[in-house]
Amino acid sequence: MRFRTLTLLGSTGSIGRQTIDVLRLFRREIELVGLSAGGSNIGLLAEQAIEFQPRMLHVGDPQRASELRAALAGRWDGTLLVGDEGLVEIAGSAPADLVLVATVGWTGLEPALAAIGAGRSIALANKEALVCGGHLVTRALAETGSLILPVDSEHNAIFQCLQASPNAPLRRMILTCSGGPYRQATREEIAVAGPERTLRHPTWSMGSKITVDSATLMNKGFEVIEAHHLFAVPYEKIQVVIHPQSTIHSMVEFVDGSILAQLGQTDMRLPIQYALTWPSRRPTITPPLDFRKLANLTFDEPDMERFPALAMAYEAGRQGGSAPCVLNAANEVAVRMHLEGRIPCGGIAEVLAAVMARHDVSTHPELDDLRQWDQWGRAMATEAAAKCAVLPGR
Ligand SMILES: NC(=O)c1ccc[n+]([C@@H]2O[C@H](COP(=O)([O-])OP(=O)(O)OC[C@H]3O[C@@H](n4cnc5c(N)ncnc54)[C@H](OP(=O)(O)O)[C@@H]3O)[C@@H](O)[C@H]2O)c1
Structure with missing residues (x-):
């Protein structure tokens, strides 16, 4: 194992709690x-x-710091940081x-x-x-020589597949996608659906924001952009395939037509563990995959008409510059409004389309520019959501 600290x-989130589960297995090593x-x-x-007695602790909400101090009195001794600056620190x-x-x-970019x-x-x-x-993360990695290990199950799968032939040219990178709760829904049903239905993900149990993104396929769109940056692959070589069983976590096809796939249980503790213990492989607590329960594995094409967010993510990725940042900001606002029951699921794509139509892409934005674009995207999305159809029955 390369990483010790x-x-x-x-x-405290879905990934965080599962990381804690994995850490309990490697307490002597990490x-x-x-x-x-x-x-x-x-x-x-x-x-x-x-x-775990960490040396440094951070809480994002400054209002909750005194409550945390009280809960820890006499039982933890270290440096406590608060707020957005504390997260970066x-x-x-x-x-x-x-x-x-x-x-x-957005909160992930600056600490990363x-x-x-x-x-x-x-x-x-x-x-x-x-x-x-x-582009900023990639540049920073090149400057410092630091590594980036993907935890997202699809990218973790691709990372594992690529190790078979690290420098071989690729024909395609294939990201699998469960299709989410609206895989078989009509456009009309999605247009009026409320958050309760959106949150019923068929295969993964995750935080609420990513669960909504999985329902609109924006999550897959973001993963396309993520794959482009992580593996330096052009967008035309990144394909999304609907695979409702979520057993194949993703695949790569080399130019010679060989396809390597990574399979496993739908349990995020597996990719988390691989990232933490890389490059070694250690025993897991996750039970082995029972192939008898997998009657068949099916594959289909995503429907860009019913899931326009996926097409918008490809488009923003190809445009580059500030476009993906604005798309993300608008999506964060629209997802929150959907979770609060203020707009239906179909309203998310409406908000995104309205914001992207007003955005003039700026090329090569630096961090300060992105902060401003993030704020602009949020303001535009709030305006657009106010004109959106309300959720029926609310
Ligand atoms: N969940 C999955 O299975 C999964 C799979 C692949 C990728 N991902 C990605 O992993 C990320 C996390 O997803 P999740 O599902 O774990 O989300 P989540 O359950 O909503 O958890 C988010 C975590 O971030 C914390 N947080 C929020 N604002 C913060 C701040 N200002 N400073 C410090 N911490 C802050 C939350 O703390 P509090 O709740 O305590 O306030 C919580 O611990 C997302 O980007 C998602 O796309 C998730």
């Missing part, structure tokens, strides 16, 4: 030196801090050789850059960091 950002969460679950953050200054970024949305800038390698669950600022 870890900082975990987003420790020391958790930094721990961070937003603050909506102070009890869990305090429990994690007491169990813990990413760059906790003495970790690997930083696992599992916050959600801070960690890389300080010479740490990163394990990336937060795909939005590469969506918003892929």
Whole structure:
């Protein structure tokens, strides 16, 4: 195992909690030196801090810091950081050789850059960091020689497949996609669907934002952009295939027509463990895949008409510059409004289309420019959502 010390950002979320499960298996080998969460679950953050005794701790919401201090009194001793600046500080200054970024949305980009800038390698669950600022992350990695290990199951699968022939030319990179809860729904049904139905994901149990993104296929669109930056593959070589069983996590096809696929249980602890223990392979607690239960594996093409967010992500990725960052900002606002029951699922794509139609792409934005584009995208999306159809029955 190459990494011995870890900082975990987003420790109370779906990925964060599963990372903690994996860490319990490797307590003697990996020391958790930094721990961070937003603050909506102070009890869990305090429990994690007491169990793992990190040297540095961070809570995003400054209002919750005193509650955290009280919960930890006499049971943890270290440096407590707060707020957005604290998140960037813990990413760059906790003495970790690997930083696992599992916050959600735009919040991942700045700590990821801070960690890389300080010479740490990163394990990336937060795909939005590469969506918003892929060119900045790639440049920072080249400058510092830090590594990036993908945690997202599809990219982790591709990372594993590529190790068979690391420099061989590719014909295609194939990202599999469950199709989400609306795989068989009509456009009319999606147009009026509420959050309860959107959150019923058929194969994965995840945080609410990524679950909504999985229903609109924006998650897959973001993964296309993520794959483009992680593996330096042009968009025309990245294909999305609907595979409802989620057993094949993704594939690569080399120019000689050979396709390598990575298969496994639908359990995020597997890719998390591979990122933490890379390049070694260690025993898992996940039960083996029972092939008898897999009557058949099926594949289909995504329908861009019913899932316009996927097409918009390809388009924004190809445009580059500020386009993916604005798309992400608008999507964050639209997803939140859908979760709050203010717009139906179909309204998300409406908001995105309205915002992207007003956006003049700026090429080569730096971090400061992206911060402004993020704010602009949010403001435009709030305006667009106000004109959107309301959710029936609300
Ligand atoms: N879940 C999955 O299976 C999965 C799979 C592949 C990729 N991903 C990606 O991984 C990322 C995390 O997803 P998730 O499903 O784990 O999300 P989640 O369950 O919503 O968890 C988000 C985490 O980020 C924390 N957080 C929010 N704002 C923060 C801030 N300002 N500072 C520090 N921490 C903050 C939250 O803390 P509090 O809740 O305590 O406030 C929580 O711990 C996303 O980018 C997602 O796309 C997830």
